[in-house]
Amino acid sequence: MSTRIADRFAKLRQAGEGGLITYIAAGDPSPDATVDIVLALEDAGVDFVELGMPFSDPVADGPTIQAACQRAIAAGATPTSVLGAVERIRARSELPIVIMAYANLVHRMGYERFARAATQAGVDGVIITDLPLEAAGTWIDACASEALATIFLAAPTSREETLRRVGASTTGFVYCVSRAGTTGARASIPEDLPEFLARVRAHTDRPVCVGFGISTPEQVAEVCRVADGAIIGSALIDRMAEAGPAGAARAAAEFCRALKAGAQGDA
Amino acid sequence: MEVQQAHPMPGAFGEYGGQYVPETVMAALAALEDAYWQCRADEAFQAEMDDLRKHFVGRPTPLFLARSMSADLGCRVYLKREDLCHTGSHKLNNALGQVLLAKRMGKTRIIAETGAGQHGVATATACALLDLPCEVYMGAEDVRRQALNVYRMELLGSRVIPVESGSRTLKDAINEAFRDWVTNVDTTHYVIGSVVGPHPYPTLVRDLQSVVGKETLAQCLEAEGRLPDAVVACVGGGSNAMGIFHAFVEHTGTRLYGVEAGGRGIETMAHAASISAGEPGVLHGARSYVMQDEHGQIMETHSVSAGLDYPGVGPEHAWLHDSQRATYAPVDDAEALEAFGYLSRMEGIIPALESAHAIAYARKLCPGLDPGSVVVINLSGRGDKDVVEVARLSGRDLILQGGV
Numbered sequence: 001m002s003t004r005i006a007d008r009f010a011k012l013r014q015a016g017e018g019g020l021i022t023y024i025a026a027g028d029p030s031p032d033a034t035v036d037i038v039l040a041l042e043d044a045g046v047d048f049v050e051l052g053m054p055f056s057d058p059v060a061d062g063p064t065i066q067a068a069c070q071r072a073i074a075a076g077a078t079p080t081s082v083l084g085a086v087e088r089i090r091a092r093s094e095l096p097i098v099i100m101a102y103a104n105l106v107h108r109m110g111y112e113r114f115a116r117a118a119t120q121a122g123v124d125g126v127i128i129t130d131l132p133l134e135a136a137g138t139w140i141d142a143c144a145s146e147a148l149a150t151i152f153l154a155a156p157t158s159r160e161e162t163l164r165r166v167g168a169s170t171t172g173f174v175y176c177v178s179r180a181g182t183t184g185a186r187a188s189i190p191e192d193l194p195e196f197l198a199r200v201r202a203h204t205d206r207p208v209c210v211g212f213g214i215s216t217p218e219q220v221a222e223v224c225r226v227a228d229g230a231i232i233g234s235a236l237i238d239r240m241a242e243a244g245p246a247g248a249a250r251a252a253a254e255f256c257r258a259l260k261a262g263a264q265g266d267a
Numbered sequence: 268m269e270v271q272q273a274h275p276m277p278g279a280f281g282e283y284g285g286q287y288v289p290e291t292v293m294a295a296l297a298a299l300e301d302a303y304w305q306c307r308a309d310e311a312f313q314a315e316m317d318d319l320r321k322h323f324v325g326r327p328t329p330l331f332l333a334r335s336m337s338a339d340l341g342c343r344v345y346l347k348r349e350d351l352c353h354t355g356s357h358k359l360n361n362a363l364g365q366v367l368l369a370k371r372m373g374k375t376r377i378i379a380e381t382g383a384g385q386h387g388v389a390t391a392t393a394c395a396l397l398d399l400p401c402e403v404y405m406g407a408e409d410v411r412r413q414a415l416n417v418y419r420m421e422l423l424g425s426r427v428i429p430v431e432s433g434s435r436t437l438k439d440a441i442n443e444a445f446r447d448w449v450t451n452v453d454t455t456h457y458v459i460g461s462v463v464g465p466h467p468y469p470t471l472v473r474d475l476q477s478v479v480g481k482e483t484l485a486q487c488l489e490a491e492g493r494l495p496d497a498v499v500a501c502v503g504g505g506s507n508a509m510g511i512f513h514a515f516v517e518h519t520g521t522r523l524y525g526v527e528a529g530g531r532g533i534e535t536m537a538h539a540a541s542i543s544a545g546e547p548g549v550l551h552g553a554r555s556y557v558m559q560d561e562h563g564q565i566m567e568t569h570s571v572s573a574g575l576d577y578p579g580v581g582p583e584h585a586w587l588h589d590s591q592r593a594t595y596a597p598v599d600d601a602e603a604l605e606a607f608g609y610l611s612r613m614e615g616i617i618p619a620l621e622s623a624h625a626i627a628y629a630r631k632l633c634p635g636l637d638p639g640s641v642v643v644i645n646l647s648g649r650g651d652k653d654v655v656e657v658a659r660l661s662g663r664d665l666i667l668q669g670g671v
Binding site: 055056057058059060062063066067070073078079080102103104105106107108109129130131132134135152153154155157158159162166177180181182 | 285286287288289290291293294295297432433438439442445446449450451452453547548549550551552554557559561562563564565
């Protein structure tokens with residue numbers, strides 16, 4: 001197994017910092033831009049990058065990520081082109097990279113083939129947003145034989161049995177969805193987050209990260225007091241969209257430096 | 268493509284169905300399933316449903332012997348008259364049951380998606396009757412094309428929300444309704460309009476529609492003293508077809524035919540024949556046949572009939588197809604339009620364009636059957652909603668200044 005994910009979390013733990021995980025829609029606005037943006041994110045102190053594999057019908061995503069995926073598809077992004085971008089990033093960087101995909105894209109390529117192609121491109125872990133554990137047997141086996149980390153979602157409404165299976169099946173980190181709803185910025189972090197994370201941790205020794213609705217350095221700091229990492233997507237994409245294609249990488253880096261300060265407890 | 272294993276998933280039909288949804292929705296699906304099993308066993312709930320079916324929907328609907336068609340086609344052709352249901356189609360069977368269920372669950376808000384507007388109107392109707400606020404997601408493109416149904420929903424007290432994302436049609440309306448549901452799941456029930464979506468929806472909707480087949484079976488026995496040789500129904504998502512098929516699945520002497528939207532022909536990409544020309548995939552929470560490109564992106568579809576214009580199909584149909592219990596075939600726009608006029612002239616019944624696909628297929632099927640075979644066609648809806656569009660396609664513009 002690639003040890004980039006585990007190594008980074010170990011390093012963060014040693015330094016007493018939370019991890020900053022940033023999501024961008026791969027291929028938005030172009031495949032080349034994705035490579036530049038990821039390298040800029042790394043320079044700005046981002047610990048993990050999550051590349052969204054654009055899908056035509058992203059039901060778990062709010063308006064910001066939907067629009068980003070639509071732009072990427074219009075610009076020609078495909079699962080293969082996204083993995084191509086990962087390969088080019090990997091040639092220049094050891095940043096841990098996680099792919100976030102919807103089930104049909106993986107199903108279409110075939111679970112084994114997808115796992116193989118992702119590993120060869122240099123991907124460290126994969127989240128399939130709408131793949132339930134009940135249907136994940138083939139996928140979990142494929143990831144195990146390719147040494148690709150699995151990342152499953154947990155929600156505050158998850159039953160204990162689900163949390164047990166998430167804990168047992170996750171080899172990367174547990175992606176804790178902070179609240180009901182789709183991705184996108186919210187005003188506050190739910191008050192019962194510590195209790196939810198405690199329930200998740202009762203079933204796993206893997207790192208536990210929180211996403212959905214986190215948008216400011218202050219929120220990152222708040223989350224990192226109880227979690228191993230905070231995941232930011234829509235807020236970052238909004239910044240880049242405001243800056244336009246020419247300024248996107250710089251705007252992203254600037255925002256991420258502030259977020260990373262939050263993860264280090266300095267917000 | 269690699270062969271996928273069959274998974275022991277809840278709500279699986281062979282290797283189709285399941286619950287391909289983010290973990291945030293799982294608890295709501297489990298709660299819906301629990302409530303549904305309780306209501307199924309609850310006599311008071313069933314009595315209320317029966318009463319509403321009889322006095323509000325207008326059930327049982329007749330099984331009508333179409334004499335002119337029978338003479339023309341050499342079979343005994345019956346029409347199951349779902350077009351006579353209140354609101355003009357079978358859609359109310361499902362909407363009413365789900366809204367009643369939602370009320371039992373203590374939900375205070377209803378949402379639905381709609382393509383052409385028939386399911387939206389049915390849900391709006393059920394919500395007016397049972398006094399729940401209702402919001403209907405509808406693709407912006409469909410809002411423009413179906414202004415009459417938009418106004419009907421508003422008259423019934425519902426709010427129509429145009430969906431501007433994606434292709435701005437039915438599949439995007441479903442996406443948006445799902446997003447709303449995930450966000451407001453504590454207060455809101457999502458009334459899905461067909462036998463699609465994650466478990467328990469395909470089973471729930473099928474069960475609520477199965478009254479169509481139960482009635483048909485009893486009525487056919489009474490009229491003919493035997494079961495039909497063939498049952499024909501159109502398939503978009505497939506709720507009217509599952510409704511009429513379900514009672515007959517175990518009676519293997521009755522052949523089942525599902526008619527898909529062939530659009531401009533399945534050799535073109537402009538159609539919605541998911542089983543005839545799609546491939547297995549995951550859409551809207553279930554594994555089934557899906558119209559998708561080589562990368563797995565869901566394709567935009569086309570049919571002259573908005574109610575069949577959907578890139579997926581209910582997972583139980585996928586299973587009936589693979590197990591060869593039912594036969595699926597496409598009928599194209601031109602054939603459906605011709606059948607629309609044919610039934611109007613022959614029987615004095617203007618069919619919905621969706622149902623006209625089933626009529627068109629029966630016209631091809633009957634001549635090959637033994638003379639005197641008994642064939643039932645599910646006439647799932649009436650065609651008033653389609654008159655303006657059919658006239659436009661034949662070169663007559665009925666939209667007067669300031670009119671519909």
